[in-house]
Amino acid sequence: MDLKEKLVSSFMAFENYVDVEHPIHDIRTEAIKNFEAKGFPSKKEEAWKYTSLNSILKTDFSIFPKEENALEYHQVKKYFLHEIDTYKIVFIDGIYSSYLSETTHDGVDICLMSSALTKPMYKQVIDVYFNKAASREESLTTLNTAFSREGAYIYIPKNKAPKKPVEIIHFATGNEASLMLQPRNLIIVEENAELQVIERHQSLTHNPVLTNCVTEIFAAQSAIVDYYKVQNDSEDATLIDNTYIAQKDKSSVNVHTFSFGGKLTRNNLNFYQHGEHIESTLKGVTILGEKQHVDHHTLVHHTQPNCESHQDYKGIFGERSTGVFNGKIIVDKIAQKTNAFQQNNNVLISDQATINTKPQLEIFADDVKCSHGCTIGQLDEDALFYLQSRGIPRKEATALLMYAFANNVLESVRLPELKKRINKLIANKLGVRLGFDL
């Protein structure tokens, strides 16, 4: 039985775990029907031209993980941003770990999707927001919707800001031979409120894991959201991350994606601007080696006038890795005075590495400033020579130049501790130790 059939037939078993009377369940039923009709995406689809899931879908993933997989804090401490205090929502094999987590209901709600979906006090919010930004067409998103049960739920009311950043971490312990996870996150930031989130998926063994994650973010008027995705998973983990962001007037949402690991990572990052004077920022650093594959698929849809979007993706590709960038900007007819900027720079450092990039503009308004730039190149030999002539070994000199290359993106990270952490990850990835911070 292939994975699609297995998933479709497991849906009935899944119904035993959830409240089928809840109105959400109608959304799930509709979603599984859509998924059944569409199936997994294939390379024949334009959006999946450069990324194939075929080999991964051959694995017999278990869909319902065993309960109770405990982890000790010291085992996983290094995956947390432990230098500072944070709220934590931690899942082990898809199951919430209250022991490792730190949630709150003090003025803001930083808690679980499962309680938001079942407790009556959240019903109103769920009715208004759940599955309202996520696609009802895209097959992997509908698959997640069908099985949506657990994940993070964050609600920041008007004029509030949580005292500390929120970390959402998913661990896979490898207790299952192969595991499929489908976390579902819902984040609502009301008027004038603020939020910082760090999201991470981490597999602790070499057993294959397939994560199909959907996150919906709603930013109301003048809200500010900083979202950081740290992707440094083991080489047997596959991540399909679908993020849908709906923004209202004057809001600002910044998403940074750091992709350094994983077997295959696909980021579907979608911004919908439903208001004026909105700012959207999408930035990413990708550094790959081995046979890793990362596919960044972004969409910014400008539907109203006077908005801005900035995209800046840097990629360094070594060994036999493959990088894909597909950025799409749509400017509707009424979205005059839009300022949309997109940039994708890539360095290939190995003969077997591949980069496929497709920056795409679809513009229907005339009074706009839209541009995109895309380059593929190498490190400057003269600059390397200069550094070497000052006594810096070639390896370090190379790393230094790569740092400089990625620096634009790191500059806008507003959490200093996270910036340090990312620097370390980059240094590890490049195999050097530089005695300074950027």
Place this chain on the structure above:
Amino acid sequence: MAYTEEELKKELETKEYEYGFYTDIESDTFPKGLSEEVVIALSKKKEEPEWMTLWRLEAYKGWKEMVEPEWANIHYKKPDFQDISYYSAPNKKPKYNSLDEVDPQLLDTFKRLGISLDEQKKLAGVAVDIVMDSVSVATTFKKTLAEKGIIFCSISEAIKEHPELVRKYIGSVVPPKDNFYAALNSAVFSDGSFCYIPKGVRCPMELSTYFRINQAGTGQFERTLVIADKGSYVSYLEGCTAPSRDENQLHAAVVELIALDDAEIKYSTVQNWFPGDKEGKGGVYNFVTKRGICERNAKISWTQVETGSAITWKYPSCILKGDNSIGEFYSIAVTNNFQQADTGTKMIHLGKNTRSTIISKGISAGKSQNSYRGLVQINSRAENARNFSQCDSLLMGNECGAHTFPYIEAKNKTAQVEHEATTSKIGEDQIFYCNQRGIDTEKAIALIVNGFSKEVLNKLPMEFAVEAQKLLEISLEGSVG
């Protein structure tokens, strides 16, 4: 009279068609529809050798299995391929007896493009009794070309006269089953041009279909084959700035360029077919496959000015096979009213030190949609490949759209690829500045558009560039209120 074997053979040959779908091999126009018999009959009508007939049949078989592509960013009613007649003899009879009968709007455009009276007559299909200038020019042309050993004739003639060349190269760059429209063209191409430049010869003049006397009008399924042998050079012009009102709605042409070692081909196109009226009714569907192959140190340069057609689907491409070869693509695509264009290029880098440049300027006005779609592919063996692409779009009015779909695929670490694209409108301050100097708005826009397109216009051969510039103005007329 004795009934000889010869006669029997003849009879059998014709018998095949006796009860078939077409019997009248002598008629000037085939009945509508496409089938194997039509392909055979067409080939026979053109007195083609057997290999050519088989080649066409093979393409037809391939075409039958294919589906019309839908990936392009264009929307139209699909043509009914069984509702087209695949052969009609060139119409020798003039359409009009004097210029007075011709649509005055058309004549006005001619006048403004600066086309001479005789040429106007020829283009509009008016009977001409005096020997036109261009004809005598053409005769002298032919002589000069023949002296240099250059072959320049229609493709039907080439199939008969130079079968070895045609057979070797036809379909070598655009295989018969390359895509839906190329397959259709391969099966039923009516005519087209053939050009061969011998080793080391520099063609002394711009070759143009315009001056070729033995061809009456462009066919619906045109096939062009240009071969530049080692070390040769040719500049080829196709099309014409004058508006052409063709009755065929569907055009599916194939152009193949072969640049052998050290050769250079410069291929310029000006296309101004009927774009449909202001309500978007009618207009030509232009589905063209153009591709060139560069051997060692060779260079192919495509320049195009696209202002006509209701639908344009066209991607002149270069396969940079040989080391040090160069591909260039310069394009201006103008869409107005309800026109739709999906055009761009493919640069396939296979050889070492290959270089390519893409400059694409899209101008959309009215309710039109203009897309750039391009591919730059650097293969793993293409050491030191270099590409520079620039796609600029200019939007006029808020009901049109500009789209960019650039695909960039690099598999070699020494590759250097740059791509940039911008979309903007004509600045009000720019227009104001012109107004303030006494230049009216329409003129000012023409001025700015010409400046915007200058990089491409500069690449056109001199006589074309002047006309193309005027053409841009006319195409955009009335688009700014």
